Amino acid sequence: MQSKMSWRRLSHGESSAVLAVDFDSAVRPIAGFGQLVELMDFNRAFWHSRQPPSSTRDRLSAEEYLDHWAEVPHGGGNIDAVLGYCVGCVFAPALVERIEQVQGHRPELLLFDPEPAVVSSLYQDFRETVESVSILSGAEREQLVIEAGKACLDAGDDFDAAAAQVIELYEAAVSTAFARLSLDPVLIGEFTQVFRSYVSYLSAAAELSPEDGWQSGIALTARGSSPGARHARKELSFPVGSADLLRDRRVAETVFDLLSGGEH
Structure with a gap:
């Protein structure tokens, strides 16, 4: 049975299905799989991964994410390909393995800007997020970035330790912003859910070593x-x-060709 909590349909198709793994956020400014699908006239169902609901309050393990996504949608037939973007590529090989065990043949693996989850990327994401909080002064934003940098440096390779400190700093920044805007502090938790879920996603990916699995995929x-x-x-660059x-x-044209059996 297809879990509506695990996958969001991007397009309909009759022949087969394609899964796309990426952090599901409407507020992210960079292009997502929704835009890619809009550029293709393809008779396949495209599904986008959803985050586990509990990730907004807890940092979940990689196995919990994979269990959440393992209930793949079958309304469009077999899964012919798994696509990943950035850190989503870390989960993609393990998901391909699970699908192969169920349906008996291996989906294609396409990797868009594959990137491992490391502490330095967490720091970079925090810096970009904080710099967008315009209600804080430049000095305040700079201080938060410095503190996050120190926390990440002290954590070394311990992603969970860095994640805990970064979340704490982000929530402090949001609390200050809410106070200045005279917003109800009760809403702070709801406002920070997306960031907490994103850090959980990165933290889970940091548990995996996808390099061997990436060897079977094509990187775009x-x-x-x-x-x-x-x-x-x-x-393919x-x-x-x-x-x-x-x-x-x-x-989009290259992806269409690859999923149609062509080669560039």
Whole structure:
């Protein structure tokens, strides 16, 4: 039975289905799989991963995410391909393995700017998030970034330790912003749910070592490549920034060809 809590349909199709793994957020400014699907006229159902509801309050394990996504949608037939974007690529090989065990044949694996989840990427994401909180002064934002940098440096490779400190700093920033805007502090928890869920997603990915699994996939990368692309069996690079990779028509045409059995 298809779980509506695990997957969101991006398009309808009659022949088979494709799964796309990425953090599901409507507020993220970079292009997502929804834009990619809009550029393709393809007779396949596309499904986008949803985050486990409990990830808004707890940091979940990689196994819990994979269990959540393992109940794949079958309304569109067999799963022919699994796509991942950025850290979503970390989960994709393990999901491919699970699907192969169930349906008896292996889905194709396409990796868009594959990137492992490391403490330095958590710091970068925190910095970008805090810099967008315009109600805080420049000095306040800078201090938060400095504190997050120190916390991440002290944590070393301990992603969970860094994640706990970063969440605490983010919630402090949101509390200050709410007070200045005279907003109800009761709503702070609801406001920070997306960030907590995102950190949970990164923390779970940090448990996995996807490099061997990436060797069976094709990497489609933006200008400058990506940290994980060298592990793929083939890399196709496009002259576009990472934020626009999934809304580039050349990328969409290449994906269409690859999923139709073609090769570039």
